[in-house]
Amino acid sequence: MPYEVKGVVALSKGAPVTIETVIVPDPGPGEAVVDVQACGVCHTDLHYREGGINDEFPFLLGHEAAGVVSAVGEGVTNVAVGDYVVLNWRAVCGECRACAAGKPWYCFNTHNAAQKMTLADGTELSPALGIGAFVEKTLVHSGQCTKVDPAAPPTAAGLLGCGVMAGVGAAINTGGVTRGNSVAVFGCGGVGDAAIAGSKLAGATTIIAVDIDDRKLEWARGMGATHTVNSKETDPVEAIKGLTGGFGVDVAIDAVGHPAVYEQAFYSRDLAGTVVLVGVPNPTMEVTLPMIEVFGRGGALKSSWYGDCLPSRDFPMLIDLYLQGRFDLDAFVSETIPLDAVEQAFQKMHDGEVLRSVVVFDK
Structure with a gap:
């Protein structure tokens, strides 16, 4: 049955974000539900709030995230329930002309979940970068889940999902x-x-x-x-x-x-x-x-674009380097915050006070 959770939503252009009830459907074919453990506050989320990406409001913000897979849909083989993953917005298709040319980091047809998360009244949400992770659970395409070593804390690992990898x-x-x-x-x-x-x-x-x-x-x-x-x-x-x-x-x-x-x-x-x-x-x-x-x-x-990365190759490598003490992801984390402090984090980011504020979900 669908999940009812809390998430950060930009309802209209330029308006302060609000905490809303979000309905997350059971995963369909090729999809996965992820229990989000941490999610970084990125400039791209602010761009969405300001209407700088497109005008498909309301947006479910957040995309630099790590968490644990809690459910998978039919046909999913790359991840299983219990896997620790970093979410990515380049779920390569394997079929487009870039993938066929052996350059999947340029994939021109990346996958997102087919179903929509909604507000409680049924209004469809546009997830930021096809992820939407300022929320307790999110629905993504299984290809957007990249398994990494669970020894890395989610506050650090999630940052690979966008800015650090870029x-x-x-x-x-x-x-x-x-x-x-x-x-x-x-x-x-x-x-x-x-x-x-x-x-x-x-x-x-x-x-x-x-x-x-x-x-x-x-x-x-x-x-x-x-x-x-x-x-x-x-x-x-x-x-x-x-x-x-x-x-x-x-x-x-x-x-x-x-x-x-x-x-x-x-x-x-x-x-x-x-x-x-x-x-x-x-x-x-x-x-x-x-x-x-x-x-x-x-x-x-x-x-x-996205650091020309291939998540399945680059995320695990950088996590391994982090765990070896050779790449200090923790240095990017200026503060950890609760879900209801995202609006204040946007202001701190705008003022240059932080490298990254990271939302941490209390499980």
């Missing part, structure tokens, strides 16, 4: 950062700091953090930045060149998603270097670059 993947998967490289990361929030941590993990020897907030730059040092640049006080392009023998970095990562920042990243890279855009711009933004510079500098201009 940043780490931007450095390693998209940017191809490797040992001995120089890297500049613009924007030192959760995604940018994850790109810094990923660059360190990959063996980069010069990692330059760029931000306008000295507090965030200090956080970046803790994640592995070897140098910091306050771009409100210093020209970041000149500073980066000064730290790299006048050449620029091998990989420049824009974790902000703003035209001015992207231009700084473009000019701060070495010849044949790579620019990676992982920060999400708004639809009105445009960037203008001289074509002769695009041609003459060579290299690559790339976008990184």
Whole structure:
């Protein structure tokens, strides 16, 4: 029979979120119900609340989550009841042209649950990124469940579901950062700091953090930045060149998603270097670059969507590195909060007071 649980819902554009009764159906074919144990508060959830993704209100927010599978539908073989999982929004189809080309991390037809969760009056909810995890139980496609080692606490493991994976993947998967490289990361929030941590993990020897907030730059040092640049006080392009023998970095990562920042990243890279855009711009933004510079500098201009990750490959690997003490996921957790503190967490995130607030469900 359906489950009646409490969840965080954005009922209309820009309105404060509210705690609502959510009806979660029994899982159908290919679906799973997950008891959520922890879920990070991500900028994407705020974008949904502000109508920056689409206008399919009401939204059931939350997507950076870990928990335990409590029920599965017909035909589910990849997970079973009792499995500890991190939820992902790239449940690859295995059939689209990207999957057929052997590049499932670009899957163009990812799976979501076929059934809808609803409010108590029957109003259908749009789950954030097809997950909706600011809720005691959520319904997802079984492919959105990635099994990981249960020794990792859900407060840490759940962060792989979006922001941390986006940043780490931007450095390693998209940017191809490797040992001995120089890297500049613009924007030192959760995604940018994850790109810094990923660059360190990959063996980069010069990692330059760029931000306008000295507090965030200090956080970046803790994640592995070897140098910091306050771009409100210093020209970041000149500073980066000064730290790299006048050449620029091998990989420049824009974790902000703003035209001015992207231009700084473009000019701060070495010849044949790579620019990676992982920060999400708004639809009105445009960037203008001289074509002769695009041609003459060579290299690559790339976008990184979800860190070009393959959850079944990357999540267990990063959890193993965490348990070995080589990748500090706990450092991203600024605070743990109850479900009814999400609105306040949005404000703290907006004000730059936290890397991640994490909702913890008291079981």
